[in-house]
Amino acid sequence: MDLLAQDLQVTLEGNHILKGVTLEAGAGKLVGVIGPNGSGKSTLLKCLYRQLAPQGGAVYLNGRDLAEENRRESAKNIGVVAQHNDKGFDFTVLDMVLLGRSPHKKPLERDTQQDYAIAKEALREVGLEELAHRSMATLSGGERQRVILARALAQQTPVLILDEPTNHLDVQYQLQLMELVMGLGRTVVAALHDLNLAAMYCQKLCLLDGGRVVAQGTPEEVLTPARIGAVYGVGAEVVSASDGHIRVLFYPR
Template sequence: MLKIENMGISINEKQIIHNITCTVNKGKFIGIIGPNGSGKSTMLKVIYRHLKQTEGIVTLHEKEIWETPPKELAQQIAVVSQETPLLFDFTVKDLVLMGRTPYKKWLSTDNTEDYQIVEECMALADVSYLADRTLYELSGGEKKRVMLARALAQKAEILVLDEPTNHLDIEHQLQMMDLVKDLPITILAALHDLNLAAAYCDELLVMKNGTIYASGPPQQVLTAENLQYVFRVNAEISTNPFTNKLHLFFYTK
Protein backbone atom coordinates (compact mmCIF):
# COMPACT_ATOMS: atom_id res chain seq x y z
CA MET A 1 0.00 0.00 0.00
CA LEU A 2 2.54 2.57 1.20
CA LYS A 3 6.09 1.64 0.27
CA ILE A 4 9.33 3.39 1.17
CA GLU A 5 12.53 2.40 -0.58
CA ASN A 6 15.99 3.63 0.40
CA MET A 7 14.57 6.98 1.49
CA GLY A 8 16.89 9.65 2.79
CA ILE A 9 16.79 13.37 3.33
CA SER A 10 19.51 15.95 3.81
CA ILE A 11 18.85 19.46 5.13
CA ASN A 12 21.57 22.10 4.74
CA GLU A 13 23.95 19.35 3.67
CA LYS A 14 23.31 17.42 6.89
CA GLN A 15 21.96 13.87 6.54
CA ILE A 16 18.84 13.67 8.74
CA ILE A 17 17.51 10.25 7.76
CA HIS A 18 18.99 7.61 5.47
CA ASN A 19 18.35 4.13 4.08
CA ILE A 20 14.71 3.97 5.20
CA THR A 21 12.99 0.98 3.63
CA CYS A 22 9.66 -0.41 4.80
CA THR A 23 6.18 -1.36 3.66
CA VAL A 24 3.04 -0.20 5.48
CA ASN A 25 0.28 -2.70 4.86
CA LYS A 26 -3.38 -1.76 4.66
CA GLY A 27 -5.27 -1.66 7.94
CA LYS A 28 -2.22 -1.90 10.20
CA PHE A 29 -1.42 0.35 13.16
CA ILE A 30 2.28 1.08 12.77
CA GLY A 31 4.11 2.86 15.57
CA ILE A 32 7.39 4.72 15.03
CA ILE A 33 9.49 4.92 18.17
CA GLY A 34 12.96 6.19 18.97
CA PRO A 35 14.78 8.79 21.05
CA ASN A 36 14.59 12.51 20.34
CA GLY A 37 16.41 13.37 17.14
CA SER A 38 16.20 9.87 15.70
CA GLY A 39 14.22 11.07 12.66
CA LYS A 40 10.65 10.02 13.47
CA SER A 41 8.98 13.34 12.61
CA THR A 42 11.19 13.92 9.59
CA MET A 43 10.24 10.54 8.18
CA LEU A 44 6.55 11.36 8.60
CA LYS A 45 6.98 14.79 7.00
CA VAL A 46 8.39 13.13 3.89
CA ILE A 47 5.42 10.75 3.76
CA TYR A 48 2.86 13.57 3.86
CA ARG A 49 4.97 15.79 1.58
CA HIS A 50 5.92 18.53 4.01
CA LEU A 51 9.52 17.70 3.04
CA LYS A 52 10.84 16.09 -0.13
CA GLN A 53 13.28 13.24 0.11
CA THR A 54 16.70 13.69 -1.44
CA GLU A 55 17.18 9.95 -1.90
CA GLY A 56 14.95 6.99 -2.65
CA ILE A 57 11.25 6.83 -3.41
CA VAL A 58 7.92 6.83 -1.56
CA THR A 59 4.95 5.26 -3.34
CA LEU A 60 1.27 4.93 -2.50
CA HIS A 61 -0.60 2.35 -4.56
CA GLU A 62 2.57 2.03 -6.67
CA LYS A 63 2.48 5.74 -7.57
CA GLU A 64 5.20 8.13 -6.39
CA ILE A 65 3.59 10.51 -3.91
CA TRP A 66 5.07 13.61 -5.56
CA GLU A 67 3.31 12.64 -8.79
CA THR A 68 -0.08 12.66 -7.02
CA PRO A 69 -2.10 15.91 -7.21
CA PRO A 70 -2.41 17.58 -3.76
CA LYS A 71 -6.19 17.22 -3.58
CA GLU A 72 -6.00 13.54 -4.46
CA LEU A 73 -3.26 12.94 -1.91
CA ALA A 74 -5.34 14.71 0.76
CA GLN A 75 -8.11 12.21 0.10
CA GLN A 76 -5.64 9.41 0.77
CA ILE A 77 -3.50 10.73 3.64
CA ALA A 78 -4.71 12.79 6.60
CA VAL A 79 -2.30 14.27 9.14
CA VAL A 80 -2.28 15.35 12.76
CA SER A 81 1.09 17.03 13.25
CA GLN A 82 2.77 18.06 16.49
CA GLU A 83 1.94 21.72 16.00
CA THR A 84 -0.66 23.29 13.71
CA PRO A 85 -0.16 27.07 13.43
CA LEU A 86 -3.14 28.90 12.00
CA LEU A 87 -3.23 32.46 10.72
CA PHE A 88 -6.90 33.01 11.60
CA ASP A 89 -8.93 32.11 14.67
CA PHE A 90 -11.58 29.77 13.28
CA THR A 91 -14.30 28.13 15.31
CA VAL A 92 -13.86 24.44 15.99
CA LYS A 93 -16.75 23.51 13.70
CA ASP A 94 -15.35 25.59 10.82
CA LEU A 95 -11.92 24.09 11.36
CA VAL A 96 -13.24 20.53 11.23
CA LEU A 97 -15.20 21.45 8.09
CA MET A 98 -11.86 22.20 6.43
CA GLY A 99 -11.28 18.47 6.45
CA ARG A 100 -13.86 18.24 3.68
CA THR A 101 -11.89 20.62 1.40
CA PRO A 102 -10.21 17.85 -0.67
CA TYR A 103 -13.65 16.82 -1.93
CA LYS A 104 -14.73 20.31 -3.00
CA LYS A 105 -14.74 21.83 -6.44
CA TRP A 106 -13.90 25.47 -6.96
CA LEU A 107 -16.40 27.73 -5.12
CA SER A 108 -18.59 24.78 -4.09
CA THR A 109 -20.31 25.04 -0.71
CA ASP A 110 -20.61 22.61 2.19
CA ASN A 111 -23.59 20.29 1.93
CA THR A 112 -25.68 18.13 4.27
CA GLU A 113 -23.27 15.21 3.98
CA ASP A 114 -20.32 17.43 4.94
CA TYR A 115 -22.10 18.69 8.05
CA GLN A 116 -23.13 15.18 9.03
CA ILE A 117 -19.54 13.94 8.71
CA VAL A 118 -18.29 16.89 10.76
CA GLU A 119 -20.77 16.20 13.56
CA GLU A 120 -19.78 12.54 13.62
CA CYS A 121 -16.06 13.31 13.70
CA MET A 122 -16.40 15.91 16.43
CA ALA A 123 -18.32 13.38 18.51
CA LEU A 124 -15.67 10.71 17.91
CA ALA A 125 -12.91 13.08 19.04
CA ASP A 126 -14.99 14.29 22.01
CA VAL A 127 -15.01 17.92 20.92
CA SER A 128 -18.68 18.48 20.07
CA TYR A 129 -19.09 20.73 23.12
CA LEU A 130 -16.36 22.97 21.71
CA ALA A 131 -18.03 23.49 18.31
CA ASP A 132 -18.60 27.25 18.70
CA ARG A 133 -15.37 28.00 20.55
CA THR A 134 -12.41 29.45 18.68
CA LEU A 135 -9.10 27.66 18.47
CA TYR A 136 -7.26 30.31 20.50
CA GLU A 137 -9.59 29.64 23.44
CA LEU A 138 -8.60 25.97 23.68
CA SER A 139 -6.01 24.14 25.71
CA GLY A 140 -3.23 22.20 24.02
CA GLY A 141 -5.05 18.92 24.55
CA GLU A 142 -8.31 20.29 23.18
CA LYS A 143 -6.52 21.59 20.10
CA LYS A 144 -5.00 18.16 19.52
CA ARG A 145 -8.42 16.49 19.61
CA VAL A 146 -9.87 19.14 17.27
CA MET A 147 -7.10 18.49 14.75
CA LEU A 148 -7.86 14.79 15.00
CA ALA A 149 -11.52 15.51 14.23
CA ARG A 150 -10.47 17.53 11.18
CA ALA A 151 -8.23 14.70 9.98
CA LEU A 152 -11.04 12.18 10.47
CA ALA A 153 -13.36 14.39 8.39
CA GLN A 154 -11.03 13.87 5.41
CA LYS A 155 -12.12 10.21 5.31
CA ALA A 156 -8.62 9.26 4.18
CA GLU A 157 -7.31 5.71 4.00
CA ILE A 158 -4.11 6.55 5.90
CA LEU A 159 -3.93 8.61 9.09
CA VAL A 160 -0.50 9.99 10.03
CA LEU A 161 -0.10 11.04 13.66
CA ASP A 162 2.96 12.84 15.02
CA GLU A 163 2.96 12.52 18.82
CA PRO A 164 -0.85 12.22 19.00
CA THR A 165 -0.99 11.99 22.81
CA ASN A 166 1.16 15.08 23.41
CA HIS A 167 -0.65 17.61 25.69
CA LEU A 168 -3.39 15.08 26.51
CA ASP A 169 -4.28 13.94 30.03
CA ILE A 170 -4.35 10.21 30.75
CA GLU A 171 -8.09 9.84 30.06
CA HIS A 172 -7.86 11.49 26.65
CA GLN A 173 -4.63 9.67 25.79
CA LEU A 174 -6.44 6.37 26.17
CA GLN A 175 -9.55 7.67 24.42
CA MET A 176 -7.50 8.82 21.43
CA MET A 177 -5.58 5.56 21.19
CA ASP A 178 -8.77 3.52 21.51
CA LEU A 179 -10.38 5.64 18.81
CA VAL A 180 -7.61 5.38 16.25
CA LYS A 181 -7.07 1.68 17.00
CA ASP A 182 -10.69 0.96 16.07
CA LEU A 183 -10.61 2.94 12.81
CA PRO A 184 -10.84 0.71 9.70
CA ILE A 185 -7.88 2.48 8.11
CA THR A 186 -4.09 2.42 8.19
CA ILE A 187 -2.43 4.30 11.05
CA LEU A 188 1.16 5.53 11.07
CA ALA A 189 2.07 7.19 14.36
CA ALA A 190 5.23 8.54 15.97
CA LEU A 191 5.00 7.80 19.70
CA HIS A 192 7.10 8.62 22.73
CA ASP A 193 5.19 6.49 25.24
CA LEU A 194 6.52 2.97 24.72
CA ASN A 195 3.83 1.38 26.86
CA LEU A 196 1.14 2.93 24.66
CA ALA A 197 3.05 1.76 21.60
CA ALA A 198 3.24 -1.78 23.02
CA ALA A 199 -0.46 -1.82 23.90
CA TYR A 200 -1.92 -0.44 20.67
CA CYS A 201 0.42 -0.95 17.72
CA ASP A 202 0.41 -4.00 15.46
CA GLU A 203 4.01 -3.34 14.42
CA LEU A 204 6.79 -1.00 15.48
CA LEU A 205 9.58 0.72 13.58
CA VAL A 206 12.44 1.48 15.95
CA MET A 207 14.57 4.41 14.78
CA LYS A 208 18.06 5.37 15.87
CA ASN A 209 20.47 7.84 14.27
CA GLY A 210 18.16 8.54 11.34
CA THR A 211 17.47 5.00 10.20
CA ILE A 212 15.38 1.97 11.15
CA TYR A 213 17.25 -0.13 13.70
CA ALA A 214 14.56 -2.79 14.20
CA SER A 215 11.01 -3.56 13.06
CA GLY A 216 8.30 -6.07 13.86
CA PRO A 217 5.59 -6.80 16.44
CA PRO A 218 6.06 -5.15 19.87
CA GLN A 219 6.91 -8.49 21.50
CA GLN A 220 9.74 -8.94 19.01
CA VAL A 221 11.37 -5.51 19.08
CA LEU A 222 10.76 -4.28 22.64
CA THR A 223 13.48 -6.37 24.22
CA ALA A 224 15.69 -5.33 27.11
CA GLU A 225 18.69 -5.37 24.78
CA ASN A 226 17.06 -3.14 22.16
CA LEU A 227 15.75 -0.69 24.75
CA GLN A 228 19.16 -0.39 26.38
CA TYR A 229 20.91 0.18 23.04
CA VAL A 230 18.37 2.54 21.47
CA PHE A 231 17.11 4.49 24.51
CA ARG A 232 20.03 3.90 26.90
CA VAL A 233 17.75 2.73 29.71
CA ASN A 234 17.30 -0.56 31.48
CA ALA A 235 13.88 -2.16 31.41
CA GLU A 236 11.92 -4.88 33.09
CA ILE A 237 9.37 -6.36 30.68
CA SER A 238 6.21 -8.12 31.81
CA THR A 239 2.69 -8.78 30.58
CA ASN A 240 -0.14 -6.50 31.65
CA PRO A 241 -2.77 -8.79 33.24
CA PHE A 242 -5.62 -6.52 32.10
CA THR A 243 -4.64 -6.16 28.42
CA ASN A 244 -2.33 -9.15 27.91
CA LYS A 245 0.08 -6.69 26.27
CA LEU A 246 3.68 -5.91 27.14
CA HIS A 247 4.32 -3.57 30.04
CA LEU A 248 7.68 -1.85 30.42
CA PHE A 249 9.23 -0.57 33.63
CA PHE A 250 12.29 1.63 33.10
CA TYR A 251 15.24 2.38 35.33
CA THR A 252 18.70 3.86 34.71
CA LYS A 253 20.83 2.00 37.25
Protein backbone atom coordinates in the same frame (compact mmCIF):
# COMPACT_ATOMS: atom_id res chain seq x y z
CA MET B 1 -4.42 1.00 1.31
CA ASP B 2 -0.81 -0.16 1.60
CA LEU B 3 1.78 2.52 2.31
CA LEU B 4 5.47 1.91 1.58
CA ALA B 5 8.43 4.19 2.21
CA GLN B 6 11.44 2.72 0.45
CA ASP B 7 15.07 3.63 1.12
CA LEU B 8 14.33 7.25 2.07
CA GLN B 9 17.29 9.61 2.19
CA VAL B 10 16.89 13.13 3.59
CA THR B 11 19.56 15.76 4.17
CA LEU B 12 18.61 19.10 5.72
CA GLU B 13 21.05 21.98 6.19
CA GLY B 14 23.95 19.60 5.73
CA ASN B 15 22.64 17.07 8.26
CA HIS B 16 21.87 13.56 7.00
CA ILE B 17 18.55 13.00 8.80
CA LEU B 18 17.23 9.82 7.16
CA LYS B 19 19.73 7.22 6.00
CA GLY B 20 17.96 4.66 3.88
CA VAL B 21 14.75 4.23 5.88
CA THR B 22 12.25 1.65 4.67
CA LEU B 23 8.84 1.27 6.31
CA GLU B 24 5.80 -0.69 5.19
CA ALA B 25 2.29 -0.27 6.59
CA GLY B 26 -0.22 -2.83 5.40
CA ALA B 27 -3.84 -1.95 4.73
CA GLY B 28 -5.78 -1.42 7.95
CA LYS B 29 -2.71 -1.78 10.18
CA LEU B 30 -1.53 0.56 12.94
CA VAL B 31 2.24 1.01 12.71
CA GLY B 32 4.13 2.91 15.38
CA VAL B 33 7.33 4.82 14.67
CA ILE B 34 9.41 5.10 17.82
CA GLY B 35 12.87 6.32 18.75
CA PRO B 36 14.59 9.00 20.83
CA ASN B 37 14.43 12.70 20.06
CA GLY B 38 16.35 13.49 16.89
CA SER B 39 16.09 9.96 15.52
CA GLY B 40 14.17 11.05 12.41
CA LYS B 41 10.57 10.20 13.31
CA SER B 42 8.97 13.51 12.29
CA THR B 43 11.13 13.78 9.18
CA LEU B 44 10.00 10.32 8.08
CA LEU B 45 6.36 11.25 8.59
CA LYS B 46 6.78 14.52 6.67
CA CYS B 47 8.01 12.47 3.73
CA LEU B 48 4.96 10.22 3.99
CA TYR B 49 2.53 13.13 3.77
CA ARG B 50 4.66 15.06 1.28
CA GLN B 51 5.69 18.06 3.36
CA LEU B 52 9.26 17.01 2.56
CA ALA B 53 10.57 15.54 -0.66
CA PRO B 54 13.31 12.97 0.01
CA GLN B 55 16.58 13.30 -1.90
CA GLY B 56 16.58 9.54 -2.38
CA GLY B 57 14.01 6.77 -2.28
CA ALA B 58 10.25 7.08 -2.74
CA VAL B 59 6.88 6.71 -1.03
CA TYR B 60 4.28 4.44 -2.61
CA LEU B 61 0.55 4.21 -1.98
CA ASN B 62 -0.88 0.93 -3.28
CA GLY B 63 2.16 0.72 -5.54
CA ARG B 64 1.79 4.26 -6.96
CA ASP B 65 4.63 6.74 -6.47
CA LEU B 66 3.14 9.64 -4.47
CA ALA B 67 5.50 12.09 -6.18
CA GLU B 68 3.62 11.46 -9.42
CA GLU B 69 0.23 12.46 -7.94
CA ASN B 70 -1.06 16.00 -7.53
CA ARG B 71 -1.38 17.15 -3.95
CA ARG B 72 -5.17 17.30 -3.98
CA GLU B 73 -5.32 13.60 -4.85
CA SER B 74 -2.80 12.85 -2.11
CA ALA B 75 -4.94 14.79 0.37
CA LYS B 76 -7.93 12.61 -0.53
CA ASN B 77 -5.93 9.56 0.49
CA ILE B 78 -3.72 10.72 3.37
CA GLY B 79 -4.90 12.65 6.42
CA VAL B 80 -2.44 14.22 8.84
CA VAL B 81 -2.28 15.14 12.50
CA ALA B 82 1.00 17.01 12.74
CA GLN B 83 2.82 18.56 15.67
CA HIS B 84 2.74 22.29 16.45
CA ASN B 85 -0.79 22.98 15.24
CA ASP B 86 -0.71 26.55 16.53
CA LYS B 87 -2.12 28.49 13.58
CA GLY B 88 -5.66 29.50 12.71
CA PHE B 89 -7.00 29.43 16.25
CA ASP B 90 -9.37 32.33 15.57
CA PHE B 91 -11.52 29.71 13.78
CA THR B 92 -14.42 28.09 15.55
CA VAL B 93 -13.96 24.40 16.31
CA LEU B 94 -16.51 23.41 13.67
CA ASP B 95 -14.88 25.64 11.04
CA MET B 96 -11.51 24.06 11.78
CA VAL B 97 -12.93 20.56 11.33
CA LEU B 98 -14.69 21.58 8.12
CA LEU B 99 -11.26 22.34 6.64
CA GLY B 100 -10.86 18.58 6.43
CA ARG B 101 -13.45 18.57 3.67
CA SER B 102 -11.35 20.88 1.44
CA PRO B 103 -9.69 18.15 -0.70
CA HIS B 104 -13.13 16.91 -1.74
CA LYS B 105 -14.33 20.31 -2.95
CA LYS B 106 -13.76 22.54 -5.94
CA PRO B 107 -12.18 25.98 -5.41
CA LEU B 108 -14.65 28.37 -3.72
CA GLU B 109 -17.26 25.62 -3.39
CA ARG B 110 -19.39 26.14 -0.29
CA ASP B 111 -19.79 23.60 2.49
CA THR B 112 -22.81 21.36 2.05
CA GLN B 113 -25.15 19.77 4.56
CA GLN B 114 -23.21 16.56 4.06
CA ASP B 115 -19.95 18.34 4.91
CA TYR B 116 -21.49 19.66 8.13
CA ALA B 117 -22.82 16.22 9.02
CA ILE B 118 -19.40 14.63 8.48
CA ALA B 119 -17.66 17.34 10.53
CA LYS B 120 -20.12 17.03 13.41
CA GLU B 121 -19.74 13.24 13.43
CA ALA B 122 -15.94 13.65 13.57
CA LEU B 123 -16.33 15.95 16.58
CA ARG B 124 -18.61 13.41 18.22
CA GLU B 125 -15.99 10.70 17.70
CA VAL B 126 -13.37 12.73 19.59
CA GLY B 127 -15.86 13.77 22.28
CA LEU B 128 -15.98 17.49 21.48
CA GLU B 129 -19.37 17.96 19.86
CA GLU B 130 -20.44 20.36 22.62
CA LEU B 131 -17.52 22.68 21.74
CA ALA B 132 -18.43 23.05 18.05
CA HIS B 133 -19.02 26.80 18.25
CA ARG B 134 -16.18 27.67 20.61
CA SER B 135 -13.17 29.60 19.36
CA MET B 136 -10.03 27.52 18.94
CA ALA B 137 -8.18 30.21 20.88
CA THR B 138 -10.12 29.31 24.04
CA LEU B 139 -9.20 25.60 24.03
CA SER B 140 -6.57 23.77 26.01
CA GLY B 141 -3.67 22.10 24.21
CA GLY B 142 -5.31 18.71 24.60
CA GLU B 143 -8.64 19.94 23.22
CA ARG B 144 -6.88 21.50 20.26
CA GLN B 145 -5.13 18.21 19.55
CA ARG B 146 -8.45 16.39 19.49
CA VAL B 147 -9.93 19.00 17.14
CA ILE B 148 -7.01 18.48 14.73
CA LEU B 149 -7.68 14.74 14.85
CA ALA B 150 -11.35 15.42 14.10
CA ARG B 151 -10.29 17.49 11.09
CA ALA B 152 -8.27 14.53 9.81
CA LEU B 153 -11.23 12.19 10.41
CA ALA B 154 -13.52 14.54 8.45
CA GLN B 155 -11.09 14.26 5.55
CA GLN B 156 -12.24 10.60 5.30
CA THR B 157 -8.94 9.29 4.00
CA PRO B 158 -7.96 5.60 3.95
CA VAL B 159 -4.54 6.51 5.43
CA LEU B 160 -3.75 8.57 8.53
CA ILE B 161 -0.34 9.94 9.54
CA LEU B 162 -0.14 10.95 13.20
CA ASP B 163 2.86 12.79 14.65
CA GLU B 164 2.78 12.46 18.44
CA PRO B 165 -1.05 12.38 18.50
CA THR B 166 -1.23 11.98 22.28
CA ASN B 167 0.90 15.07 22.94
CA HIS B 168 -0.78 17.39 25.52
CA LEU B 169 -3.44 14.80 26.34
CA ASP B 170 -4.28 13.51 29.81
CA VAL B 171 -3.97 9.75 30.26
CA GLN B 172 -7.73 9.23 29.87
CA TYR B 173 -7.74 10.96 26.50
CA GLN B 174 -4.52 9.30 25.38
CA LEU B 175 -6.20 5.93 25.78
CA GLN B 176 -9.46 7.12 24.21
CA LEU B 177 -7.63 8.53 21.21
CA MET B 178 -5.63 5.36 20.64
CA GLU B 179 -8.77 3.22 21.01
CA LEU B 180 -10.49 5.43 18.45
CA VAL B 181 -7.60 5.27 16.01
CA MET B 182 -7.26 1.50 16.40
CA GLY B 183 -10.95 1.02 15.68
CA LEU B 184 -11.02 3.06 12.47
CA GLY B 185 -9.90 0.22 10.23
CA ARG B 186 -7.64 2.61 8.32
CA THR B 187 -3.94 2.35 7.57
CA VAL B 188 -2.25 4.39 10.31
CA VAL B 189 1.38 5.38 10.83
CA ALA B 190 1.92 7.13 14.16
CA ALA B 191 5.07 8.56 15.70
CA LEU B 192 4.80 7.82 19.40
CA HIS B 193 6.93 8.95 22.30
CA ASP B 194 5.36 6.62 24.86
CA LEU B 195 6.67 3.08 24.37
CA ASN B 196 3.91 1.55 26.46
CA LEU B 197 1.18 3.15 24.35
CA ALA B 198 3.02 1.90 21.28
CA ALA B 199 3.20 -1.62 22.72
CA MET B 200 -0.48 -1.63 23.66
CA TYR B 201 -1.95 -0.41 20.39
CA CYS B 202 0.43 -0.96 17.48
CA GLN B 203 0.54 -4.20 15.53
CA LYS B 204 4.00 -3.26 14.24
CA LEU B 205 6.79 -0.98 15.42
CA CYS B 206 9.61 0.68 13.54
CA LEU B 207 12.45 1.77 15.83
CA LEU B 208 14.66 4.58 14.53
CA ASP B 209 17.99 5.73 15.88
CA GLY B 210 20.30 8.20 14.20
CA GLY B 211 18.19 8.22 11.04
CA ARG B 212 18.37 4.46 10.52
CA VAL B 213 15.94 1.62 11.18
CA VAL B 214 17.26 -0.34 14.16
CA ALA B 215 14.42 -2.86 14.25
CA GLN B 216 10.98 -3.56 12.81
CA GLY B 217 8.41 -6.10 13.88
CA THR B 218 5.86 -6.77 16.60
CA PRO B 219 6.22 -4.92 19.92
CA GLU B 220 7.55 -8.13 21.47
CA GLU B 221 10.21 -8.42 18.77
CA VAL B 222 11.30 -4.79 18.87
CA LEU B 223 11.07 -3.81 22.54
CA THR B 224 13.74 -5.92 24.17
CA PRO B 225 15.65 -4.73 27.26
CA ALA B 226 18.98 -4.82 25.39
CA ARG B 227 17.67 -2.81 22.44
CA ILE B 228 15.92 -0.25 24.66
CA GLY B 229 19.13 0.16 26.64
CA ALA B 230 21.25 0.61 23.52
CA VAL B 231 18.91 3.15 21.87
CA TYR B 232 17.50 5.10 24.83
CA GLY B 233 20.41 4.79 27.25
CA VAL B 234 18.31 3.53 30.16
CA GLY B 235 17.81 0.28 32.00
CA ALA B 236 14.60 -1.54 31.09
CA GLU B 237 12.54 -4.53 32.07
CA VAL B 238 9.86 -5.87 29.72
CA VAL B 239 6.95 -7.64 31.39
CA SER B 240 3.68 -9.22 30.26
CA ALA B 241 0.55 -7.46 31.51
CA SER B 242 -2.82 -9.01 32.24
CA ASP B 243 -4.30 -7.56 29.05
CA GLY B 244 -1.92 -9.67 26.96
CA HIS B 245 0.35 -6.79 25.95
CA ILE B 246 3.85 -6.08 27.14
CA ARG B 247 4.86 -3.17 29.38
CA VAL B 248 8.26 -1.52 29.65
CA LEU B 249 9.58 -0.56 33.09
CA PHE B 250 12.42 1.96 33.08
CA TYR B 251 15.17 2.65 35.57
CA PRO B 252 18.36 4.75 35.46
CA ARG B 253 21.62 3.02 34.67
